[in-house]
Amino acid sequence: MKKPALPRQNGSAQKKSLSSLLAVVLFLVFFILALCANIIAPHDPWERFDPYLPPSVEHWLGTNDLGHDILSELIYGSRVSLLVGLGAAVLATAIGLCVGLFAGYYKGVTDEILMGITDVFLMIPRIPLIILLAAFLKPSFWIIALVIGFLWWTSTARVVRSKSLQVSEMNFVLSSKCLGFSDKHIIFTDIFPNIIQIVIPKFMLTVAAAMITEASLSFLGLGDPSMKSWGMMINFAFTKGGLINALWWWFIPPGLCIMFFVYSVVLLGYSLEEKEQAVLGIS
Amino acid sequence: MSCLHIKHLTVTFETLMGTVVAVDDVSFDHESKETLALVGETGCGKSVIASSILKLLPDNANLSGEILYGDKDLLRLSERELADIRGQEISIIFQNPTLALNPVYRIGDQISELFRVHKRASSKKSKAYATSLLGRMGFKDPEHAFHMYPSQFSEGMNQRVLIALALALHPKIIIADEPTKGLDDQLKEEILKELMKIKEEKESSLFLITHDFDAARNIADRVALMYCGQIVEIALSPDFFDEPFHPYARGLLKSLPSHDFAPIPGASPSMISPPEGCRFHPRCAERLEVCSHEMPEPIKKSGRIIRCFLYR
Amino acid sequence: MKKIARYLLALFIIISINFFIPRLMPGDPITNLMGEDYIVSQESIDALKAELGLDKPLLVQYVTYWGDVIRLDLGHSFHFHTEVSQIIASKLFWTTALVGLSILFGTLFGAILGALSGWGKNDPKNKTLTTFFLWIYCTPPFFLSLVVLYVFAFKIGIFPLRGFYETGTFTDIAKHFFLPVLVLSLSLASRNYMIMRGSIIQEKGKLYILYARAKGLLNRGILFRHAFKNASLPLITLVALDIGFIISGALFVEIVFSMNGMGTLIFDALLARDYPVLQGIFLIITIMVVVANFLADIVYGIIDPRVREQR
Numbered sequence: 001m002k003k004p005a006l007p008r009q010n011g012s013a014q015k016k017s018l019s020s021l022l023a024v025v026l027f028l029v030f031f032i033l034a035l036c037a038n039i040i041a042p043h044d045p046w047e048r049f050d051p052y053l054p055p056s057v058e059h060w061l062g063t064n065d066l067g068h069d070i071l072s073e074l075i076y077g078s079r080v081s082l083l084v085g086l087g088a089a090v091l092a093t094a095i096g097l098c099v100g101l102f103a104g105y106y107k108g109v110t111d112e113i114l115m116g117i118t119d120v121f122l123m124i125p126r127i128p129l130i131i132l133l134a135a136f137l138k139p140s141f142w143i144i145a146l147v148i149g150f151l152w153w154t155s156t157a158r159v160v161r162s163k164s165l166q167v168s169e170m171n172f173v174l175s176s177k178c179l180g181f182s183d184k185h186i187i188f189t190d191i192f193p194n195i196i197q198i199v200i201p202k203f204m205l206t207v208a209a210a211m212i213t214e215a216s217l218s219f220l221g222l223g224d225p226s227m228k229s230w231g232m233m234i235n236f237a238f239t240k241g242g243l244i245n246a247l248w249w250w251f252i253p254p255g256l257c258i259m260f261f262v263y264s265v266v267l268l269g270y271s272l273e274e275k276e277q278a279v280l281g282i283s
Numbered sequence: 284m285s286c287l288h289i290k291h292l293t294v295t296f297e298t299l300m301g302t303v304v305a306v307d308d309v310s311f312d313h314e315s316k317e318t319l320a321l322v323g324e325t326g327c328g329k330s331v332i333a334s335s336i337l338k339l340l341p342d343n344a345n346l347s348g349e350i351l352y353g354d355k356d357l358l359r360l361s362e363r364e365l366a367d368i369r370g371q372e373i374s375i376i377f378q379n380p381t382l383a384l385n386p387v388y389r390i391g392d393q394i395s396e397l398f399r400v401h402k403r404a405s406s407k408k409s410k411a412y413a414t415s416l417l418g419r420m421g422f423k424d425p426e427h428a429f430h431m432y433p434s435q436f437s438e439g440m441n442q443r444v445l446i447a448l449a450l451a452l453h454p455k456i457i458i459a460d461e462p463t464k465g466l467d468d469q470l471k472e473e474i475l476k477e478l479m480k481i482k483e484e485k486e487s488s489l490f491l492i493t494h495d496f497d498a499a500r501n502i503a504d505r506v507a508l509m510y511c512g513q514i515v516e517i518a519l520s521p522d523f524f525d526e527p528f529h530p531y532a533r534g535l536l537k538s539l540p541s542h543d544f545a546p547i548p549g550a551s552p553s554m555i556s557p558p559e560g561c562r563f564h565p566r567c568a569e570r571l572e573v574c575s576h577e578m579p580e581p582i583k584k585s586g587r588i589i590r591c592f593l594y595r
Numbered sequence: 596m597k598k599i600a601r602y603l604l605a606l607f608i609i610i611s612i613n614f615f616i617p618r619l620m621p622g623d624p625i626t627n628l629m630g631e632d633y634i635v636s637q638e639s640i641d642a643l644k645a646e647l648g649l650d651k652p653l654l655v656q657y658v659t660y661w662g663d664v665i666r667l668d669l670g671h672s673f674h675f676h677t678e679v680s681q682i683i684a685s686k687l688f689w690t691t692a693l694v695g696l697s698i699l700f701g702t703l704f705g706a707i708l709g710a711l712s713g714w715g716k717n718d719p720k721n722k723t724l725t726t727f728f729l730w731i732y733c734t735p736p737f738f739l740s741l742v743v744l745y746v747f748a749f750k751i752g753i754f755p756l757r758g759f760y761e762t763g764t765f766t767d768i769a770k771h772f773f774l775p776v777l778v779l780s781l782s783l784a785s786r787n788y789m790i791m792r793g794s795i796i797q798e799k800g801k802l803y804i805l806y807a808r809a810k811g812l813l814n815r816g817i818l819f820r821h822a823f824k825n826a827s828l829p830l831i832t833l834v835a836l837d838i839g840f841i842i843s844g845a846l847f848v849e850i851v852f853s854m855n856g857m858g859t860l861i862f863d864a865l866l867a868r869d870y871p872v873l874q875g876i877f878l879i880i881t882i883m884v885v886v887a888n889f890l891a892d893i894v895y896g897i898i899d900p901r902v903r904e905q906r
Contacts, residue, residue, distance in 0.1 A: 120605040122836060123888055125880045127843030128861075129612075132877050135865055136620040212735045216847060219737050220865060234738065238851070243745060252745075255738035262733040339805055363813065370811035383806040385821050387828075387899055396820075400811055432900035448810070 020271035026264035030257075034078040041072040045228060055249050062249040064233075065240050073228055074253055080218075080229035081211050081261055084145045088210035091149025093156055093203045100160025101195070105168050105187050115161065122154045127216065134222040141224040144217060148210045156202045160195055167194045197272075204269025208262045215258050230254035286455055286488060287313035287336070292348035294331050294340065301555045305331040307512040308348075310581065311588070313456065318482070318489040320499035320520070323509035324551060329492045332509075333460045336490075337369050352456075371401045374449040376478075378461040380441035384433040390444055391417070391429030397451050412451070420447040421477070439470045443477070450481045457482060458490045463498065471495075475502060496539060500524050508532050511552055511562040518587040528589050530570075531563045561592070569593060602889050609881045613874055614660045618653070626870075669875035674867040679875040682860065687879070690856035694845045696772065697779035701841075702834055704780065705787025706827060712788070713795030713826075714818045725792070731785035737847035740778045744851055747774055757853035775848045782844055783837070790833055794826035801825075828899055835891030839884045 033040060042060075043049075048067040055062045061070040103114040133139075133147055167173060168191060176186050217223055218231025219238070237243065237251035294306040305328040313319050321329045334340050336350055336357060350357040352373070357365065369375075377383040384393055391413045398409035410429070417425035420443045433441055442462060449457050459478065463471040479502055482489050493499055499506055500520060507517040508529065516529040527533045534547040549566035552558050558565050564574035571592050581590045651659075663669070669679035705728075712721040731739070748754045754774050798804065799822065807817045842857075849858030857876055864872040896902050 116601065116604070119601060120608050123605045123839075123881075123885055124609055124612075125839035125842065125877065125884050127839070127846075128877045128880045131861060131865070132616060132873050133620075135868060135870065135873055136616065208733070212733075215735050216737060216843075219735075219847070220850075220862065222865070231735075234741065238741065243741065243749070246745075246749060248745065251741060255734075255741065258738060259730065259734050263730065266729070266733055337809055339809055366811045366813050368811070369809055375809045377802060377806060377809075379802055382802040385803045385807070385825065386901060387824050388821075396812075397810055400816070434901050 019267065023264045023267035023271060026260060027268055030078050030261050030264065031082065033075050034082040037076045037079055041069075041075040043069040043072040045069065045073045045076045047072075052245075052247060054247075061253050062247075064236065064242070064247075064250050070233075070249060070253060073233055074230070074257055077228055077230045077233060077254065078257065078261070080141055080224070080227045081214065081258070084141055084148065084214040084229075085207040085211040085265070087142065087145035088148035088152060088214075089203050089206040091146065092152040092206050092210075093199060094153075095150070096153035096156025096202075097160055097192075097195075097199060099153065099157040101164050101187055101191060103157070104161040104164030105183065105191060107165070111161070114157075118154050118157050121151070124151065126151045127213065130213065130217060131220065131222065134217055139222065139224060141214075141227055141229070144214055144224065145210070148213050152206055152209055152213075156199065156206065159198055159202055163195050163198055164191050167191050201269040201272045204265050204272065208265045208269070211258065211262055211265070230258050285312040286315040286352065287490075288349070288351040289313075289332075289336075290349040290351065292332065292335060292346070292350060294328070294335055295345045296341075297343045297345070303554045304512055304557065305344075305554060306335065307557075309509075309512075309514050310348075311507055311514060311517055313488060313490055314504075315455065315488050316486055317504040318479075318491060318502055319505050319507060320491045320493060320503035321507045321509060321514075322493055322496060322499050325494055326551065326554070327509045328512040328554070329509050330460050333375065333458050333490070333492050336456075336458060337373060337375055338365055339375075367401075370397055370448075370454075371452045372454050373456045373458065374452070374454040375458040375460060376442075376445050376449045376462045378464045380445045381433055381436075381438055383445060384441055386433055388432075389429065390431050390433065390436070394444070394448055394451065397448060401452055416447045416451055417444075419481075420444070439466055439474065442466065442474055446474070446478055446481070450485060450487070453485045454487055456488050456490060458492070460492045461494070462491075463493075463495065471498070496524075496536070497541075508535075511557055512554060513562060513590060514581070514588075515563070515590045516587060517589075522587065528584070528587060528594060529563075529591050530567045530593070534566075534568075561590075598892055599889075602885055606882070606885050609885075610661075610664055610878065611657075613878055613881075614657060617870060617874065618656075664878070669878065670871040672864075672869055672872050674864065674869040675872070679871050682872060683857070683875050683879055686855065686857045686860050689854065690842075690845055690849065690858070693772070693775055693779065693849070693854070693856065694842055696776045697783060697845065698834070698838075698841060700776065701780035701783030702787055702830075705784030706791045706823075706830060708784070709788040709791030710795050710818060710823055710826065713792040714799065714814075714822065725788075728785040728788045731781050732789065734782075735847075736778060736782045736844040737851055739782060740775070740848045740851035743774050743778055771854075775845075775852050775854065779841065779844055779848055783841055786837060787830060787834065790830055791826060794829055795822055798822045798826045824898065828895065831891050831895050831898070835888045838887040839880065842880050842883065 045068055047069065049059065049063050049069060051063060051065050051067040053059055053063040053067075059069050059071065061074065063069055064073075099114050099118060103111040103118075130144075130147055130151065134144065137143055139147075173186060173190050176190050214223070214229060215231030215234075218229045219235045221232075221235050221239075223229050223232045223235075231254070233254040234251050237247065237254075241247075242250040289312070290310050292306055292309045293304070296303040296305060307328075309332060311319075321332065323329050331340065331344075335346055338346075338357065338360075340346070346358055348358070352368070355364075357368070360368070384390070391410065394413035394416060395406065395409035398404040398412050399406070402409075404412065414425045414429050417428045422428040422440075422443070433444075436444070446462070449459075457478075462478065463474055466474065475498060478489070489502075491499070491503060503520045505517065506520050506523040507514050508523075508527075508531070509515065510531050516523070516527065516532050518528070523532070524536070527536055531547070537543045538546050547566055552562060552565070560576045561567070561570070561574040561579050564570045567574065573592050577592075579590050579592045579595075581588050582594065584594045667680050669683070671677075672679050672682060675682050708724060708728075712724050715721055755771050795818075804817060804822055807821045812820065845856070846858030846861055848854075849856045850862050853859065857879075860872065861876060863869075864876075
């Protein structure tokens with residue numbers, strides 16, 4: 001009769017926290033780079049040196065066609081990724097939270113309508129739509145963040161809805177209802193705190209998706225021309241012969257930066273969500 | 284003649300809370316063609332014994348001892364050799380039939396699978412076998428039942444399917460792990476009757492695990508009583524129910540609604556840190572001084588096996 | 596039935612969005628509708644306004660728009676000097692081939708590797724595999740393409756640098772397709788791997804798995820005959836929802852590999868700000884995504900009897 005529910009631990013608890021630590025450190029490094037770019041960067045990213053310089057002591061990652069120092073560009077570029085990623089994710093999570101909470105709490109017709117809208121949004125080909133919008137808008141980075149935020153809330157809404165459906169059936173919520181608290185009060189003081197632990201990992205994944213989307217848009221040349229992002233650096237390298245001339249220091253580092261930053265965010269998200277961690281089993 | 288010897292079987296689980304000793308030094312024989320009922324409270328380890336016989340325990344289980352089937356020790360067979368025995372020579376019926384069947388395959392396909400795996404039968408032949416089997420299990424339209432999915436059947440119907448599966452290949456031993464749990468009384472009786480009828484027909488032996496004393500009394504030849512991972516008494520069914528030896532057995536029978544309805548004082552002990560000495564002594568009305576610090580060994584006494592100092 | 600209504604509604608709303616975008620965006624609607632390659636005098640602007648129906652009320656424009664959409668008339672591209680529908684049709688085949696092959700390989704490999712990894716123990720082999728796919732998951736497809744192109748076509752030189760084909764023979768096309776399909780399949784496989792792995796780990800603990808073992812099935816048999824089918828159910832829905840992502844990925848891969856498909860078309864149209872082409876592409880991709888979701892629903896129903904009953 002004894003069927004222990006707890007699986008055997010592989011004795012990797014230490015390893016687990018080690019790689020979560022790695023994710024935190026990586027994230028903090030990028031965060032500090034973005035915050036203190038003007039202090040850390042060796043040069044002004046718009047300052048011109050000799051073009052096409054390979055990596056050297058003077059320029060660790062060489063220079064591009066205009067003679068800009070690539071390392072400095074990279075350090076400044078982290079600002080765009082961070083701003084767009086966090087900005088879009090905050091907006092998307094806010095929308096997803098509201099839609100999910102209301103749908104899950106009020107149920108019935110409200111639920112039907114809100115989830116109907118979510119289903120439609122889920123089917124919109126998001127990247128093509130953003131390309132279309134960006135083509136019309138000639139955007140700045142905060143418009144990009146806004147558009148991404150408005151399109152990336154659907155999966156958060158779904159997760160929040162199913163969780164708040166569960167929570168709103170629990171006794172303490174039912175008793176709050178009986179005591180005559182307002183719906184608003186119940187949603188924000190009783191249900192919301194129980195949902196936050198599933199929202200945070202979702203938030204991190206949205207940050208990752210937004211960063212990849214921003215990079216992709218910039219790669220198409222649709223980024224904010226006033227702030228050179230990593231995606232845009234790759235776009236310049238690609239369209240101005242960096243690839244053909246094998247100037248690897250021009251397009252590989254920004255791509256690696258995107259990968260590492262996204263990796264740290266995704267891993268952070270997973271390690272915040274115990275269940276997902278078990279599913280991934282690597283962290 | 285006995286077909287299954289279990290010798291000093293011990294099963295432990297490593298968990299985060301500590302080591303759980305689910306089965307502690309259990310030995311018994313299972314005779315061919317007999318019905319042996321293993322009874323005990325929920326959580327005493329009886330299902331673990333059932334799963335150990337077919338080695339169906341999760342990875343965190345440690346087994347020791349021997350389970351002899353013919354000249355083979357089931358605990359030391361390879362996975363491939365075990366697979367040949369499972370379902371064909373020893374079959375098992377679980378307590379949640381609807382969960383035991385795969386929801387996305389048709390009932391008929393799940394029965395046919397047995398013939399295809401063990402007999403390498405063609406799909407046409409195994410389908411014919413499966414349909415006739417469904418007919419024998421009391422499905423009025425076996426063709427129709429073949430094409431149904433588990434979710435379209437009631438719990439009772441699915442249990443019939445599981446019984447059909449368990450008996451399909453004429454196994455030597457059928458293990459039934461609480462086959463009637465959760466069913467209503469009438470269905471319980473029908474299912475058990477069906478089980479017994481076919482068991483007699485195929486000349487199989489039945490190892491019934493149950494917490495239902497009435498069921499055990501009605502169909503079992505012998506009864507084994509378990510308490511906290513140990514078997515405390517094994518006796519012929521009439522003897523056991525007329526005059527139980529072990530104080531725990533006496534207490535249990537008295538607690539039945541049909542008797543005095545008087546519960547045994549105290550609660551079942553923890554399986555992680557069981558009491559020292561006799562496991563039952565903290566709740567025992569007839570305990571001796573020795574009971575609290577020495578573990579009684581199983582002894583033979585007037586045709587029974589008993590683990591109690593009163594009969595030393 | 597309700598599902599079909601839902602899909603039609605989604606299609607209706609998204610196509611309507613496509614109508615409003617050029618009319619609501621900042622800037623001259625004429626430019627927004629014609630593209631910035633088209634410079635004209637004032638008289639011809641008025642004539643054009645009449646021809647495009649921009650002088651009529653919005654409602655009339657809207658009805659006319661729907662008529663055009665149904666006839667698949669997506670307008671005229673002044674940059675390419677042809678009908679938008681024709682340009683797209685000429686590129687659609689190669690892009691669809693690229694997407695189709697990648698879905699096939701990406702789903703197959705991702706699902707099978709994910710299943711094996713979820714089924715097995717969490718040993719170094721599986722951990723390495725999961726870490727590998729997690730890295731792929733974190734890499735934008737366009738960067739993966741760049742790296743692969745740089746290493747295999749440029750440095751090692753075993754694959755052609757650009758295009759769908761040169762001579763048009765089977766081996767020629769296969770050589771050109773290999774790297775792009777590899778990148779896109781890997782990208783898709785990384786997502787499917789994660790989903791399948793999680794799904795299998797969930798199914799692994801269920802009773803029907805234990806019962807299959809009790810019936811005498813061997814490990815691999817249980818995985819592929821029983822667990823796999825059940826675990827792939829969530830995958831079907833997610834692959835369908837991912838179609839938009841995959842097509843977008845294909846666009847970027849095409850751009851990097853200079854393949855003359857829809858991606859390159861977008862790139863060119865963007866440079867010329869040729870809005871009709873961009874809108875037409877958005878419309879076509881939308882239809883593809885909605886149809887894919889509809890098909891996935893049908894497949895799901897075939898596999899899972901519980902869903903079929905609810906219909």
